[in-house]
Amino acid sequence: MSSENNDQSEKTATGAEDEKTPRSPWQHMIRGLWRSPLGLLGVGITTISITLMVIGFIVDVLGIFENPYVGILIYMVLPGGMLFGLLLIPIAAWYRRRQWHKYGVEKGHLTLNLSNHMHRMGLLAFLVLSVVNVAILTLIGYEGYHFTDSPYFCGQVCHQVMEPEYTAYQRSPHSKVACVECHIGSGAKWFVRAKISGLRQVVAVITDSYSRPIPAPVHELRPARDVCESCHWPEKFYGKKVKTFYSFTNDNQTEPERTEIALHIGGRNPESDVFEGIHWHVSNDVEVSYLAADRGRTQIAKVKIKRPDGSTDEFIKQEIVESMGDTEHQEWRVMDCIDCHNRPTHIYDLPEERVDFGLLSKKINPLIAGIREDSLAVLTKDYATREQAEEQIGRDLLALQKSRDAKQAAIHAEDITKAGEFLLESYLGNVWPETGVVWGTYKKHLGHQNADEGYGCWRCHDDEHENTKGETISQDCSLCHDEPE
Ligand code: HEC
Ligand code: HEC
Ligand code: HEC
Ligand code: HEC
Ligand code: HEC
Structure with a gap:
């Protein structure tokens, strides 16, 4: 200066x-x-x-x-x-x-x-x-x-990317639960993790490099016990729950086959104070953990359990272990709610379920010959875009019906149009060809309907995971459900 x-x-x-x-x-x-x-x-x-x-x-x-x-x-x-x-x-x-x-x-x-x-x-x-x-x-x-943090932001801003999840979420029992309640939860650590992975996702969307479909299971998901138990109390005794399933066949469109099961949901039995039934896996003094051979957790090689009395046991399926090579350094996962409730809110239907529901609720007139088969055909056809489906589903259904029986198609023209509208609505609620979400992309673990593809309870309960004494994880039907009284 x-x-x-x-x-x-x-x-x-x-x-x-x-x-x-x-x-x-x-x-x-x-x-x-x-x-x-x-x-x-x-x-x-x-x-x-x-x-x-x-x-x-x-x-x-x-x-x-x-x-x-x-x-x-x-x-x-x-x-x-x-x-x-x-x-x-x-x-x-x-x-x-x-x-x-x-x-x-x-x-x-x-x-x-x-x-x-x-x-x-x-x-x-x-x-x-x-x-x-x-x-x-x-x-x-x-x-x-x-x-x-609002579902609005999560579901709407990334409109095309999140549309399948947002749509399925809106019609689920958790439609009033914000996305962040399950995907982030409270606490600074998860907040930071979520915002960092959120940023990465925003970059993936901008650069158009995100996976289609978005892969499940979600590996960064916060442990379900933290999340779900902030609202649901697993100690609660849920007892038995009767569920009824209806299904039709192409040969019988009018009288549904009716299956009733009483699920042993379980929980803590207030009379015996014992944790029993299906929710036994998540009782506080039990720990079930498993080693899966694939990222999708569909092939389960080993299962370990810690029982309330402190004893442990291990069940192994040799065939899967052999396919894995090195099992020493793989990560074990402690079973939690999401290993069964993997679709608590993003619940997608299967085409048969939609068509059978249509027949049951008479949105599809069951008296039209061949309507089940034709409905399934148009619903499961590959459309390049949702717009294309909008144009074609109704038209194709009518065309199929006409080629089956022109006179019948003319008589039922109005009902066929109505059925077409119902099918289109079903399609639009479940399929997004542009983001790779099609029928069956996301399957549920709750039950054994997709057991052949490695989903559901039978991943472990297959009578093939053995312990050293030769005992297996049981597939006995009455372990999980029986006939309602
Ligand atoms: C009740 C808890 C819950 C809520 C609420 C919730 N999700 Fe999820 N979401 C999950 C679970 C559990 C999974 C993991 C599924 C799996 O691992 O198979 C998941 C998976 C996803 C996936 C991965 C793709 C898929 O379908 O598996 C996306 C994307 C997603 N959620 C977005 C959202 C958005 C957007 C919202 C809000 C509009 C939301 N979620 C609300 C529990 C929830
Ligand atoms: C913010 C609170 C909240 C969280 C977190 C939450 N739920 Fe829920 N859950 C609810 C509400 C509310 C309902 C609807 C209850 C009703 O309508 O009777 C519900 C219903 C359910 C049902 C019954 C669905 C049916 O068809 O009746 C299941 C199963 C369930 N939740 C599982 C889960 C799982 C698994 C998680 C963790 C991924 C979870 N919930 C996280 C609030 C929550
Ligand atoms: C071993 C598989 C399994 C695990 C683990 C599991 N559940 Fe369930 N849960 C079920 C089944 C099966 C049902 C009955 C589903 C149905 O209604 O179709 C059920 C039903 C429920 C219901 C609805 C009860 C009713 O009366 O409808 C709630 C809520 C629930 N579970 C919460 C949880 C929570 C929270 C956890 C984690 C602490 C959990 N579940 C872990 C299998 C499981
Ligand atoms: C990761 C493996 C695994 C999966 C998946 C699994 N279980 Fe289990 N389950 C076990 C093991 C291990 C036992 C204990 C077997 C024993 O004690 O010999 C068990 C025990 C049970 C029991 C008896 C509980 C008691 O009171 O002793 C029921 C009921 C049951 N499971 C239902 C289910 C249902 C329903 C599903 C699917 C929704 C399911 N499990 C999915 C591993 C699994
Ligand atoms: C490890 C538990 C478990 C075992 C073992 C088991 N189930 Fe199930 N089953 C379930 C659950 C959970 C559901 C409910 C699925 C749902 O809510 O969508 C179910 C549903 C069903 C349904 C109705 C749904 C459908 O697909 O039509 C039938 C039928 C059925 N089981 C038959 C059987 C038979 C037969 C056996 C014996 C070979 C058996 N189950 C063994 C857990 C089990």
């Missing part, structure tokens, strides 16, 4: 002489900053962003719009704009300063003199603006955090 400059600051320090003394380069710079195009741009962007953000925030809080893109604008784009604008201002100042140096203006440090009225006002303005900015950003950040 030159001595001349020092003189000047000393003079300015006397305050009263303010207006007369020439300004130091820094004072020029702070004032000049507003006149630099870059600085002005920064101020402009900041001001516009803040104004829109405040208006948008009020509109959002009042609930005038329900559009996720408005949320993205308010909570993500505009705060970004505001920060960007704010950042431009010091950059502009730095740039100006360099320019001035080039033209020979002396280097000077910023001297702040609180007895100088101008300095005081400047500092005050700076502090007030900073507090206001931080307050706005905090408020928006807080709201924005809740926004990125």
